[in-house]
Amino acid sequence: MSSRRLQQIIPSVATSDGAGVSLRRSLGSVPEARVDPFLMLDEFSSDDPDDYIAGFPSHPHRGFETVTYMLDGHMLHEDHLGNRGDLLPGGAQWMTAGRGIIHSEMPQQESGRMRGFQLWINLPAAEKMKPASYCDIRPEQIPTVVLPGGGEVRVIAGSIAVGDREVAGPVQGISTEPLYMDVRLPSGGSFSQPVTPGHSAFVYAYEGSLAIGDDADARPLPAQSAGVLGGDGPVAIRAADGPVRFLLLAARPLHEPVVQYGPFVMNTREEIEQAVDDYRNNRLA
Numbered sequence: 270m271s272s273r274r275l276q277q278i279i280p281s282v283a284t285s286d287g288a289g290v291s292l293r294r295s296l297g298s299v300p301e302a303r304v305d306p307f308l309m310l311d312e313f314s315s316d317d318p319d320d321y322i323a324g325f326p327s328h329p330h331r332g333f334e335t336v337t338y339m340l341d342g343h344m345l346h347e348d349h350l351g352n353r354g355d356l357l358p359g360g361a362q363w364m365t366a367g368r369g370i371i372h373s374e375m376p377q378q379e380s381g382r383m384r385g386f387q388l389w390i391n392l393p394a395a396e397k398m399k400p401a402s403y404c405d406i407r408p409e410q411i412p413t414v415v416l417p418g419g420g421e422v423r424v425i426a427g428s429i430a431v432g433d434r435e436v437a438g439p440v441q442g443i444s445t446e447p448l449y450m451d452v453r454l455p456s457g458g459s460f461s462q463p464v465t466p467g468h469s470a471f472v473y474a475y476e477g478s479l480a481i482g483d484d485a486d487a488r489p490l491p492a493q494s495a496g497v498l499g500g501d502g503p504v505a506i507r508a509a510d511g512p513v514r515f516l517l518l519a520a521r522p523l524h525e526p527v528v529q530y531g532p533f534v535m536n537t538r539e540e541i542e543q544a545v546d547d548y549r550n551n552r553l554a
C-alpha cells in the first residue's frame with residue numbers, strides 16, 4: 270500500500286490566549302482548519318516570561334479532551350473538583366472535560382524556557398456529558414523508542430511496532446483510539462508508522478521541514494505547519510533537509526456535527542446555549 274500523501278498544509282499563526290500567552294495555532298486557527306476528531310493544536314515556545322507568565326487562569330471546558338504535552342517548563346493545573354497536577358518537562362496531562370471542568374493552568378517559573386503543546390480532541394456525542402476525569406503522565410511514564418536508522422520516538426498514546434514487539438504509550442482506552450507520538454530524526458533519517466485505515470492523521474513539524482510520502486513523490490511540509498495526510502497507508506517521513514522534530518497524531522474520525530463556542534464544543538446550538546447557561550449558573554459540572 271502506498272504511504273499517506275500530504276493533502277493539505279495548515280500553517281500556524283501567531284496568536285494569544287488565556288491571560289496573554291503567546292502561542293502558534295495551526296489546527297483551530299479557523300473553524301475549517303480541523304482534522305476530525307482533532308479540533309485545535311497550539312504550540313507555545315518562549316524564553317521570555319512576558320510571553321507566558323500570565324498563564325491560563327480559571328476557565329471552563331465542556332464536550333472534548335485537552336492534551337497538554339510539555340517539552341520545557343513547569344505548569345500547575347488545578348480544577349474546581351480539588352484536583353492538582355504538576356506538568357513537568359517531558360510530561361503530559363490528558364484531561365477529559367466531559368460535562369464540565371473549570372480549571373487553571375499556570376506557569377510555575379519566572380524565567381527560563383516554556384515550551385510545549387496543547388491539543389484538543391473531540392468527544393463522541395454519547396460521551397460529551399460524562400463526568401470529567403484526567404490523567405497526569407510523568408515524564409518517565411512515556412516510553413522512548415530508539416529508531417534503527419537514528420532518531421527516537423516518544424509514545425504518548427497508541428503504540429509503535431519495534432521489530433516484533435509493540436511499545437504502548439501510557440494513554441489507552443480512549444474511544445477515538447488516538448495515536449500521539451513525538452519524533453526526532455537526524456538529518457537524512459526516516460520514520461514509518463502504520464496508521465489504522467480510515468483514521469485521520471496529521472503531522473506538526475516543530476523543528477525543521479519534513480518530506481512526507483513515498484520517496485518518488487514526497488512533498489515538503491514547512492516548519493511550524495500542520496500537514497494533513499490523505500490515504501489509508503502508513504505514514505512515511507524523511508528529514509531531507511537537516512534534523513527535524515515533529516508530532517504525529519491520528520485518531521478515529523467522529524463524522525458528527527461540531528458547534529464550538531470558545532471552550533465549549535457540542536453538536537448543536539441548543540447544547541451550546543445550555544453549556545453557557547450551566548456555566549453562568551454554576552451547573553457546568
Ligand code: MN
Nearest residue numbers: 325330335374
Ligand atoms: Mn484549559
